[in-house]
Amino acid sequence: MFVSQEPVVDLEKASIPLIASWKDEFKEIRQDFHRNPEIGLDTPRTSKKIADFLRSYGVDEVHENIGGCGVVGVVYGSSKEGPLLGLRADIDALPMKEMSDHDHVSCLGKRMHGCGHDGHGATLLAVAKYLAQTRNFAGKAILIFQPGEEGWSGAKVMMDDGLFERFPVEEIYAYHTASALRPGELALNYGAMQAAADAFTLTITGKGGHGSRPENCSDPIVAAAYIITALQTLVSRNVSPLDSAVVSCGSIHSGDPLAQSVIPNSCQIVGTTRTFKPETRDLIEKRLKEVAENTAAAFGCTAVLDYDRKYPPLINSEEQAKAIADVGAELVGEENMKRNYPRATGGEDFAFMAGAVPGAYIRVGQGGAPAHNGYFDFNDEIIPLAATLLVKTLEKRFNDLAG
Numbered sequence: 001m002f003v004s005q006e007p008v009v010d011l012e013k014a015s016i017p018l019i020a021s022w023k024d025e026f027k028e029i030r031q032d033f034h035r036n037p038e039i040g041l042d043t044p045r046t047s048k049k050i051a052d053f054l055r056s057y058g059v060d061e062v063h064e065n066i067g068g069c070g071v072v073g074v075v076y077g078s079s080k081e082g083p084l085l086g087l088r089a090d091i092d093a094l095p096m097k098e099m100s101d102h103d104h105v106s107c108l109g110k111r112m113h114g115c116g117h118d119g120h121g122a123t124l125l126a127v128a129k130y131l132a133q134t135r136n137f138a139g140k141a142i143l144i145f146q147p148g149e150e151g152w153s154g155a156k157v158m159m160d161d162g163l164f165e166r167f168p169v170e171e172i173y174a175y176h177t178a179s180a181l182r183p184g185e186l187a188l189n190y191g192a193m194q195a196a197a198d199a200f201t202l203t204i205t206g207k208g209g210h211g212s213r214p215e216n217c218s219d220p221i222v223a224a225a226y227i228i229t230a231l232q233t234l235v236s237r238n239v240s241p242l243d244s245a246v247v248s249c250g251s252i253h254s255g256d257p258l259a260q261s262v263i264p265n266s267c268q269i270v271g272t273t274r275t276f277k278p279e280t281r282d283l284i285e286k287r288l289k290e291v292a293e294n295t296a297a298a299f300g301c302t303a304v305l306d307y308d309r310k311y312p313p314l315i316n317s318e319e320q321a322k323a324i325a326d327v328g329a330e331l332v333g334e335e336n337m338k339r340n341y342p343r344a345t346g347g348e349d350f351a352f353m354a355g356a357v358p359g360a361y362i363r364v365g366q367g368g369a370p371a372h373n374g375y376f377d378f379n380d381e382i383i384p385l386a387a388t389l390l391v392k393t394l395e396k397r398f399n400d401l402a403g
Contacts, residue, residue, distance in 0.1 A: 002179075005367035005379060009184035014331045015384035016391065019130055026387075027380040029053070030122035031104035034378070037093030037111040037118070041148040041157060043069040046091050050121060050145050057129040059143075063166075067158035072167060073143040075131040082139025083401045086169035087390055088353060089124035090117045090149035099374030115371045116177035119378030119386075121145060123175070126387040127394075137398035142167045148349075153310065155352040164356060170401065171320055172359040173393055174350045175386055181365025183382050186328040186389070187341035188362045190321045194314035195246070195274035196281050197347025198307065202227065202292050206301035208265040218300035220267040221254050227295045227303065228252070228269065231288065238287050245284055246274040246345050274345040276313050314351035317358035323400070324360050324393045331389060364389065 012020045038046050047069040054062045054073040061074035098105050098112035106112040113119075128143050144163070148154025181187055204227065206218035228249050239245045254267035273288070275281040289305045296303035329337040341363065350361055364386045366379035 002369050003367040004182055007183040007381070008336055009332050011183060011381055011385050014184065015388040016130065019126055019387050019391070020384040022126060022129070023380070023384050026122045026126045026383050029125060030118050030378060030380055030383065033118035033121055034104050034113045035107050037106050037108055037113050039093055039095055039111055040150070040152045041068045041154055043092055043147040046121065047071050047145065047147065050091070050125065053125050054128055058132040059128055066163060067154065067161040069147045070154070070158040070161070070163070071145040072163070073128050074167070075128065075141040075143065076135065077137040077139050077141070077398065078135050079138040080140060082137070082398060084140045084142055084167060084169045085394055085397055086142040086144055086167070086172035087124060087127060087394065088144040088146055088155070088172060088174040088350060089120040090146050090154070091121040092117055092147045092150055092152070092154065094150055094372065096372070097374055100377055102377060112374070113378065114373065114376045115150065116366075116378045117149065119177055119380070119383065120175070123383050123386045123390070126383060127390050130387065130391055131394070137395050138402055139398050141394055142169050151310070153349050153352070155349040159352060159356065169357055171397060172353050172357050173320065173324060173361075173390065174359070175362050175364050175390065176348070177366045177378060177382065178363035179366060179368050179370045179376070181363060182367050183365050183379060184332050184385070185336050185338065185365035186332060186362060187338035187365070188316060188321055188325060188360065189339065189341050189343060190316055190318045192276045192313050192315050192343045193361050194343065194348040194351065195276055195345045196309070196313040197311040198273045198281070198285075198309050200271055200273065200288060200308065201306040202269040203304045203306075204267045204269070204296050204301050205304070206265060206299070208263050211261040211263050214263060217263045219263050220265065220301050221263070223296045223299035223301040223303070224252060224254065224267040224269055226299070227292050230291050230295050234284060234287050234291065238283060239280060243277060243280055245280055246272070247284065247288070248272050274347070276343065281309075311347040311349050312351045312355055314348045314354055314361055316354070316360045320358050320360040323397055324362050324389070327392045327396055328362065328389055331385065331392070362389070
């Protein structure tokens with residue numbers, strides 16, 4: 001479903017005039033990032049360009065190679081004495097083929113910015129330029145450019161490399177473009193925004209043999225089929241209907257398609273789970289193991305679970321969520337600031353940062369094709385509004401914390 005890209009408000013009037021005047025400059029930067037996508041934690045070109053831009057804007061400190069390719073810019077306010085507040089942008093792309101034919105398509109085959117991180121990075125650069133020119137706050141603004149969001153836990157990698165020890169922010173904010181919303185619409189809630197995203201692998205081991213003599217075997221494929229069916233009850237018969245969770249099997253592999261008369265020795269099931277509450281996350285892992293082991297045993301097989309907790313749930317802190325939502329309402333009107341937006345079952349590694357310090361994550365509408373789609377492209381028209389939202393939120397919170 002492609003959502004209209006017709007704005008619901010005048011985006012230029014909703015933006016800080018100086019930032020709006022830079023729209024073409026940051027459109028060009030964003031499209032350069034789009035043409036040259038980099039994957040995972042390995043973003044040397046993107047990170048180098050970001051660091052160079054930050055220095056050219058007069059950002060007071062530029063720190064590179066945090067957690068590999070992570071970059072942090074520090075802007076001093078009118079006084080360095082005051083709180084440290086953080087903004088984060090992810091900068092990595094996806095290993096997928098671009099289907100569009102616009103004039104800034106990816107130059108790198110099966111790599112594309114299919115989730116808007118090129119735009120997030122360009123937006124935070126616009127914020128950096130504005131803050132360095134105006135310095136209308138007391139304290140330090142910590143601008144975090146993070147690789148490896150798309151499944152690489154880049155936020156955690158930067159944190160494990162001492163991000164918050166070196167830059168002990170009191171609060172942190174981030175945004176994500178939203179194709180489901182029109183330009184000028186903003187959305188969040190005051191609790192869970194994104195689910196915990198975990199991965200599991202089940203290895204079912206039996207006894208292989210000739211397909212014509214199954215009585216001499218313990219068939220792991222049959223056991224796996226019953227396990228997959230039984231896993232569908234983990235949510236419906238274990239999780240409260242007032243809560244929610246997802247258990248999905250994404251791959252099953254066993255045997256050789258050319259060996260039609262061979263019952264294999266083992267079978268592997270790979271899948272994902274999504275939950276919002278820690279106790280539900282624990283329950284799903286526990287019951288997944290129990291159901292798999294006992295179902296396999298009924299067929300004379302064994303099941304071994306490898307459960308990988310990847311991203312925790314992304315929880316907005318109420319005070320910080322209200323602060324950015326109040327700013328959003330001032331910019332686009334209360335009718336376009338959705339404060340009770342439905343939570344999503346997708347994962348987001350900003351959860352690591354927002355779990356370490358109070359923070360908030362907001363969606364900025366852009367319309368168009370959905371993310372992770374070959375026709376997706378970040379809408380450059382929203383850069384001034386998104387940058388204005390982040391700037392004004394930071395200035396507001398500096399002022400609030402100063403009393």
